Amino acid sequence: MQNLTGKVAxxxxxxxxxxxxxxxxxxxxxxxxxxxxxxxxSAAAAQALVQELTGQGRRARAIQADSADADAVRRAVExxxxxxGPVDVLVNNAGIFLAGPIGDASLxxxxxxxxxxVRAPFVAIRAAQASMPDGGRIINIGSCLxxxxxxxxxxxxxxxxxALVGLTxxxxxxxxxxxxxxxxVHPGPIDTDMNPADGDRAASLVAVLSLPHYGESRDxxxxxxxxxxxxGRYVTGASLAVxxxxxx
Numbered sequence: 228m229q230n231l232t233g234k235v236a237x238x239x240x241x242x243x244x245x246x247x248x249x250x251x252x253x254x255x256x257x258x259x260x261x262x263x264x265x266x267x268x269s270a271a272a273a274q275a276l277v278q279e280l281t282g283q284g285r286r287a288r289a290i291q292a293d294s295a296d297a298d299a300v301r302r303a304v305e306x307x308x309x310x311x312g313p314v315d316v317l318v319n320n321a322g323i324f325l326a327g328p329i330g331d332a333s334l335x336x337x338x339x340x341x342x343x344x345v346r347a348p349f350v351a352i353r354a355a356q357a358s359m360p361d362g363g364r365i366i367n368i369g370s371c372l373x374x375x376x377x378x379x380x381x382x383x384x385x386x387x388x389x390a391l392v393g394l395t396x397x398x399x400x401x402x403x404x405x406x407x408x409x410x411x412v413h414p415g416p417i418d419t420d421m422n423p424a425d426g427d428r429a430a431s432l433v434a435v436l437s438l439p440h441y442g443e444s445r446d447x448x449x450x451x452x453x454x455x456x457x458x459g460r461y462v463t464g465a466s467l468a469v470x471x472x473x474x475x
Contacts, residue, residue, distance in 0.1 A: 229255075229256055229257030230256055230257065230456045230457055231253060231256040231257040231258040231315075231316070231455060231456060232257030232258075233257070234257065234258045234259070234315040234316060234455075235258065235259050235260075235261070235307070235311045235312050235313065235314050235315050235316070236250075236253045236254075236258040236259070236260045236261070236314070236315065236316040236317075236318065236455070237260075237261050237262070237303075237304060237307050237314045237316070237317050237318070237351070237355065238250050238253070238260060238261075238262040238263070238318040238320055239262070239263045239292075239294055239300070239303075239318070239319050239320050239321035239347065239348075239351060240262075240263060240264070240265070240294070240320045240321030240322065241260075241262025241263060241264065241273075241276070241289075241320065242262065242263075242264035242269045242272045242273040242276060242289065243264075243269065243272055243419075243420065244417075244419035244420060244421060244444060245320060245368065245414065245417060245419060245444045245447050245448070246262065246320040246321070247272075247276060247444070248443075248444035248445050248447065248448040249318055249320060249444075249447065249448045249451050250262050250276060250280070251276075251279075251280075251448070252445070252448035252449065252451065252452045253316065253318075253448075253451070253452065253455060254280045254283060254285045254287070255283075256452055256455070256456065258285070258315070258316060258455075259285050259286035259287065259311050259312075260280060260285065260286075260287050260288075261287070261288040261289075261290060261303075261306075261307040261310070261311055262276075262287075262288075262289060262290070263289075263290050263291070263292040263294070263300075263303050263321065264289060264290075264291055264292075265291070265292070265293050265294070265321070266291070266293070267291070270289075270291065273289035273291075274289060276289065277289045286311055288306070288307065288310060288311065290303045290306055290307070294321040294322075294323075294342075294343045294347035295339060295342050295343050295347070297342075297346060297347070297350045300347050300350045300351050300354070301350050301351075301353075301354045303351075304350075304351055304354035304355050305354060308355075308358055313355075313358040313359055313360055314355040314358070314359055314363070315359065315360055315362075315363050315364065316363065316364045316366070316455045317351060317352065317355045317359070317363070317364070317365045317366070318366045318367075318368070318451060318455075319347065319348035319351055319352070319365075319366070319367045319368060320368045321343065321347060322343060322344050322368065322370075322387075323339065323340055323343045323344060324384050324421075325339070325340055325383055325384065326380045326381055326384065327380050328379065328380060329382045329383075332382070332383055336383060337383055340383045340384060340386075340387050341387055341390070344384070344387035344388065344390075344391065345387050345390045345391060345394065348367055348391060348394065349394065352365055352398065356402060356407070359405075359407060361405045361406045361407065362405075362406040362407065362460070363402075363405075363406075363407045363408075364407070364408055364454060364455045364459065365395075365398060365402070365407065365408065365409040365410070366409075366410055366411075366412060366451050366454050366455065367391050367394070367395050367409070367410070367411045367412070368411075368412055368414065368447070368451075369388045369391050369392060369411040369412065369413040369414075369466065370384065370385070370388040370413055370414060371413050371414065371415040371468060371470040371473040371474060372384060372385045372388060373385060373388035373389045373391070373392055373411075373413060373466070374389075374413070374466070374474055375473070375474055377435060377473070388413075391411060392411055392466055395409045395410060395411045395464065395466075396409075396464045399463040399464030400464070403463060406460075408454070408459065408460065408462060408463035409463055409464065410454050410459075410462060410463060410464070410465045410466070410467060411465070411466045411467065412447060412450050412451060412454070412467050412469060413466055413467065413468045413469065413470060413474075414442065414446075414447050414469055414470065415436065415442060415468070415469065415470025415471045415472075415473040416429070416432045416433070416436070416441045416442065416470075416471065416473070417441060417442045417443065417444055417446070417447060418441040418442065418443055418444070419444060424440070424441035429441065435473060436470075436471040436472050436473055437471060437472020437473075437475045438471040438472055440471070441471070442469065442470075442471055446469050447469055450467060450469050454467075
C-alpha cells in the first residue's frame with residue numbers, strides 16, 4: 228500500500244544499513260526521498276540507491292553532509308525543500324558509537340558524540356519544521372541502550388540517545404498543535420556491516436535478548452513506515468523498542 232504518495236521524506240545517514248532500509252521502505256510506500264551520506268567513500272552506494280529509486284518512479288536525492296557539521300545538515304534540509312518541497316517525514320538516523328571506559332573518553336569524544344547524535348537531529352528538526360505541513364512526522368532513531376546500558380563502555384552513547392528521548396518528548400509538546408508527531412524508535416542488535424550477526428560480540432548480545440537472534444534493517448524500517456503513515460497519526464512522544472526483547 229503506497230500511503231505516502233505525494234509526501235517528501237528526508238533521512239540522515241541513508242546510504243547503507245538501517246538508513247538505506249528506511250529510504251527504500253519510505254519510497255516503496257510512495258514517498259519521494261532525499262537522504263544524506265557522510266563521505267566520498269559512500270558516494271557510489273548513495274548514487275546507486277538514487278538510481279534504484281528513480282527507476283521505481285520516485286524523485287530521489289543523495290546529499291553529502293557530515294552530521295558533525297551543523298551547517299551541512301541545515302543546508303541538506305534546505306536543499307531538499309528547494310528541490311523536492313517541504314519535508315513531510317523527517318528521519319534522523321545518522322549516528323556515531325564511540326565505546327570504551329569512561330576514563331579513556333576524551334572531551335573531543337563527548338563533543339563528537341553529542342554533535343552527531345543530538346545536535347544534528349536538533350538542527351535538522353529546526354530547519355524542517357518551519358515549512359513542514361500540518362500532520363508531518365519526525366522520527367528519531369535512538370537505541371536500546373538509551374534505557375538500559377547493559378554493559379560497560381557505552382556511557383557516552385547511552386547519554387546521547389537518552390538526550391534524544393527528552394528532545395523528542397519536548398517536540399511532541401511543541402508541535403502537537405499542528406498535528407506533527409515526534410517519536411523515537413529504539414533498535415536493538417540489528418544485522419548490519421557495523422554490527423554483523425556473525426561478529427565477535429554477537430553471541431553475548433543475543434544471550435540477553437528475549438528473541439534469540441539479531442533483527443534486520445527492515446524491522447526498523449517497518450516501524451518507521453508505521454509512524455510515518457496514517458496509522459501512526461495518534462502516536463507521539465513515544466519511545467518504541469524494536470529490540471528483540473532487550474529491555475524486557
